[in-house]
Amino acid sequence: MSSHSLEVPAQSIGLVSPQKVLIEKPLTLACGTVLPSHELVFETYGTLNSDKSNAILICHALSGDHHAAGFYEDDSKPGWWDHHIGPGKSMDSDRFFIVSVNNIGSCFGSTGPTSINPETGTLWGADFPSLRARDWVESQKLLMEYLGINCWAAVIGGSLGGMQAMRWSLEHPDKLLNAVVIASSMKLSAQNIAFNEIARRAIKSDPDFCDGNYLQEGKAPLHGLALARMIGHVTYLSDEALGKKFGRELASGDFVDGTEDPIEFQIESYLNYQGDKFSSNFDANSYILITRMLDYFDLSREYNNSPVEAFERAQCKFLLISFSSDWRFSPKRSQEIADALITAGKNVSYAAIDSNQGHDAFLLPNSRYQAALGNYLSRVADQLEAAQ
């Protein structure tokens, strides 16, 4: 679709474009490596108020990027959280200044495995240092300073994004008023780590992976990355959602005796398409790096493995949201966060929303989800506007 025929839907933020900043302050990563400088690509929606108090930070998940809302010219597909970000939407760009950043180690323009290591002048590739969620938080903190924001009105994220929001509340308790943690967990289960390892092995066993040096070799492990994504994609959906969307419908061929046409189910065709689309957009080293980051995340490891002791540091209020059919980050995980926060005496509300969309529900429209998030943030905006 050309930009001329692009009709911007109502309640959309409209056309947006990304910005890029070179953060020149050194960033010491959890692994000990120091990045003397790093680049961040980000988008903003809405207007920062005069006392710079209405800023929201959006934290993306495994495969997310900075393009969370609105449209690019020449692109008919809006940002990944467009259902929730825009004028009058649950994250209301008429009231908040919303910052969405592509995090380091990812592959959409911010410093990561596909960037040049300034010290060697060559691609980082597989040598990009291993990352923890806290590294993303520290990098986001540097962006915050660059934007002149002293305190976030809210830090919001789903899945790995929720982990960053929780980490923010512990690492910089006085730098956020609210943490919104959606379909997330204080640590991954063995089953979750298992799925991530299957994905990594799929990538590494592609002959074009070349021990991670595929870019230098002019190759790309497209097959392995597509397979990794197909595995992940199935786990982000529910049995019911897949059944409803595809059932046993055929994409080609039929079951009539005597026909030799290959039979392909719609779900096969869909998954192959999703896998291929993903592998042409995403970097395999980034996928390995970020799935490891998910696996390593453990909110309370350094707090005697006590989530209560960890959350005692927090000063912000919390909103938790889970989805009933999410089996990768199940409602039980959110309930555990709620229990720890209540025991720690923190302000917390928790909505356990009925949905048949699996883990993906956090990206999709849902009236209860939108009402819970919208009501919560509307109150935050009321208080900020009253204080102005």
Add this chain to the structure above:
Amino acid sequence: MSQDFSFISTWIKSGSRLLDLGCGDGSLLADLTRAHDISGYGLEIDPESIENCISRGVNVIEQDLNKGLDNFADNSFDTVVMTQALQAMRYPHLVLDEMLRIGNQCIITFPNFGSWRTRAYLAFRGRMPVTKQLAYEWYDTPNIHFFTYSDFEALCHERNIKVLHRKFIAEQFPDNLLKSLWPNLFTETAVYHLSR
């Protein structure tokens, strides 16, 4: 503040930790937070009520009381409150035990099915009472365990629950004499403050 809320308010210490089971739209927690600066949490399953709580800034946790309260530790709250919901629980006596395990004290309000109005309704119409307080037909009511003031007194006695205070409310009978002489007959809403 409504009458039952004002009784409850007098029993709550400033700054205490309070858990409200079936907190509805969060109005009790909001009132008590204003009056006593409590640290309060409500449990609720109705989506609209949850949205209302969130709007007014009351801490609300989506949790089904009938599935148990195992996630709350012993004595983790100063007071556990349940207003007008005990009659809707699957096992009211077990809920009461859980409330006294989690809280040092608990407060219960319930509609008294022994009031003259409900008795007269059943006696003269021969139909299950539908009153302002119990506004449901028998087939669609969430209130599955009807009990009277005397039934509740007996339950407390059987389970060795201490009654710290009891208050009786009846809109038509502001006169306390009738309610104190014949509480089971002239009380519409009973308010109990309990401990082990």
